[in-house]
Amino acid sequence: MNAPTQIAHLVPELNLRAVPQALLDALKARFGANCSTALVVREQHGRDESSFQAPPPAAVVFAESTADVSDAVKLAAAHDVPVIPFGVGSSLEGHLLAVQGGISIDVSRMNKVLSINAEDLTVTVQPGVTRKQLNEEVKSTGLFFPIDPGADASIGGMSATRASGTNAVRYGTMRENVLGLEVVTASGEVIRTGTRAKKSSAGYDLTRLMVGSEGTLGVITEVTVRLYPLPEAISAAICSFPSIEAAVRTTIQVIQMGIPVARVELIDHNTVRMVNAYAKLNLREEPLLLMEFHGSPTGVKEQAETVQEIATDFGGNAFEWASTPEERTRLWTARHNAYFAGVQSRPGCRAISTDTCVPISRLADCLLDSIAEADASGIPYFLVGHVGDGNFHFGYLIDPNSVQERETAERLNHQLVARALSMEGTCTGEHGVGLHKMDFLITETGTGAVDMMRTIKRALDPKNIMNPGKIFAL
Numbered sequence: 221m222n223a224p225t226q227i228a229h230l231v232p233e234l235n236l237r238a239v240p241q242a243l244l245d246a247l248k249a250r251f252g253a254n255c256s257t258a259l260v261v262r263e264q265h266g267r268d269e270s271s272f273q274a275p276p277p278a279a280v281v282f283a284e285s286t287a288d289v290s291d292a293v294k295l296a297a298a299h300d301v302p303v304i305p306f307g308v309g310s311s312l313e314g315h316l317l318a319v320q321g322g323i324s325i326d327v328s329r330m331n332k333v334l335s336i337n338a339e340d341l342t343v344t345v346q347p348g349v350t351r352k353q354l355n356e357e358v359k360s361t362g363l364f365f366p367i368d369p370g371a372d373a374s375i376g377g378m379s380a381t382r383a384s385g386t387n388a389v390r391y392g393t394m395r396e397n398v399l400g401l402e403v404v405t406a407s408g409e410v411i412r413t414g415t416r417a418k419k420s421s422a423g424y425d426l427t428r429l430m431v432g433s434e435g436t437l438g439v440i441t442e443v444t445v446r447l448y449p450l451p452e453a454i455s456a457a458i459c460s461f462p463s464i465e466a467a468v469r470t471t472i473q474v475i476q477m478g479i480p481v482a483r484v485e486l487i488d489h490n491t492v493r494m495v496n497a498y499a500k501l502n503l504r505e506e507p508l509l510l511m512e513f514h515g516s517p518t519g520v521k522e523q524a525e526t527v528q529e530i531a532t533d534f535g536g537n538a539f540e541w542a543s544t545p546e547e548r549t550r551l552w553t554a555r556h557n558a559y560f561a562g563v564q565s566r567p568g569c570r571a572i573s574t575d576t577c578v579p580i581s582r583l584a585d586c587l588l589d590s591i592a593e594a595d596a597s598g599i600p601y602f603l604v605g606h607v608g609d610g611n612f613h614f615g616y617l618i619d620p621n622s623v624q625e626r627e628t629a630e631r632l633n634h635q636l637v638a639r640a641l642s643m644e645g646t647c648t649g650e651h652g653v654g655l656h657k658m659d660f661l662i663t664e665t666g667t668g669a670v671d672m673m674r675t676i677k678r679a680l681d682p683k684n685i686m687n688p689g690k691i692f693a694l
Contacts, residue, residue: 246295265316269371270573271618277323282326286404289327292323293325294407301323302318304316310373310377312573315652315687320688322685327347327376332346342399347377348375366387367397376440380434380440381652386485386552388609396446400415406683410441429676434654436690455521457541458508461507461508461531462506466507468486468583471580471607472583474530475580476580484608485607487508492508494562495558497561497564512548524541561602566617571615572618573614576612580608589639599617613651641664653690
């Protein structure tokens with residue numbers, strides 16, 4: 221496997237395309253104040269939560285409708301200028317960086333819930349609707365949208381990166397929960413994929429093609445997703461363990477026994493310490509599992525008791541239960557703030573974030589070896605995992621001015637991904653490929669599969685204007 225490409229090396233190798241003044245004038249004429257070339261606005265849209273740096277886009281268009289997106293893409297296509305979709309900027313792998321120049325299309329103002337079909341358990345939204353906003357809009361129906369990647373990401377961005385998160389062990393990922401899309405193609409044409417029906421055998425599955433395409437095939441302008449009934453009862457619990465291995469072995473047995481746990485999150489002792497300091501909590505500074513159970517009161521009670529018995533067999537102790545919404549929110553907020561807790565633990569640092577996913581039976585081996593390497597490196601890190609899926613995340617906390625620390629973090633990332641692939645896992649469980657894992661994608665899928673992806677890309681985007689330079693190089 222080749223060493224992962226560094227963005228510092230990648231940008232000079234790419235040909236930044238000139239954005240002609242004629243295009244900027246045309247965008248200003250069409251969008252007026254909704255098109256900005258101000259440096260501060262461009263810089264905001266030229267960075268995400270990754271540690272990469274690249275030149276900002278030449279302009280930012282704030283789209284308010286599908287027609288706006290279509291017109292912006294048509295103008296860009298007429299000048300062979302790249303288009304980068306922008307939601308809330310929470311991606312972790314450099315997805316929205318303008319590595320070949322171009323314009324950013326910000327869809328955050330397209331934030332309307334278009335229709336709620338409670339009888340069919342579906343909702344249709346514009347791409348700028350965030351997951352928290354969506355759940356606020358539908359809560360009166362007794363339904364909810366379960367996909368929870370942690371950040372309050374937009375539904376369009378979550379679809380584009382095939383996001384998942386803490387609830388995926390029970391409810392699946394965006395791949396399973398997106399029923400249909402409206403997409404603006406590279407020519408500016410508006411197409412629809414899928415319907416509100418639960419299944420279809422009609423032609424190619426264009427919905428699944430677009431979900432996870434990271435903006436490289438089109439701009440998502442409308443999304444229809446599944447909803448689920450709010451559980452009658454919800455209970456959350458934390459349990460501390462003497463070791464990471466004990467916590468992981470507990471998780472493996474829970475999953476293999478078919479217990480329908482809704483969430484199983486692993487936090488290592490380093491991260492517990494960081495979270496305690498950040499969120500002013502008093503969690504035991506040992507590896508812990510944070511679990512949640514959904515169902516009827518009786519079912520939840522039975523699930524929790526069974527899991528507690530399994531955990532006890534592996535040395536689990538100090539069970540704490542949270543059955544009120546306030547208590548559960550406190551625990552999950554602490555979990556979701558693990559990234560910020562980690563960054564705050566080392567002032568001035570940047571996090572090199574990575575994730576991978578392996579078959580559940582190989583999770584302990586992959587995790588333990590990866591932890592040993594990280595500990596030996598001396599680089600501070602945080603570790604969290606959606607371990608019910610075999611998915612986990614490292615955040616290596618580096619001094620951004622230290623070339624040595626960055627190289628060490630990239631080496632750890634390389635070794636982690638190589639290990640996961642050797643165990644028949646994937647280079648990314650939910651972050652996506654973006655810039656950071658382009659070489660790993662080739663190793664995982666093979667050149668033939670990546671060539672097929674390139675063929676699809678060239679057919680749908682012959683001018684290579686849709687978020688170019690991501691997933692693979694053309």
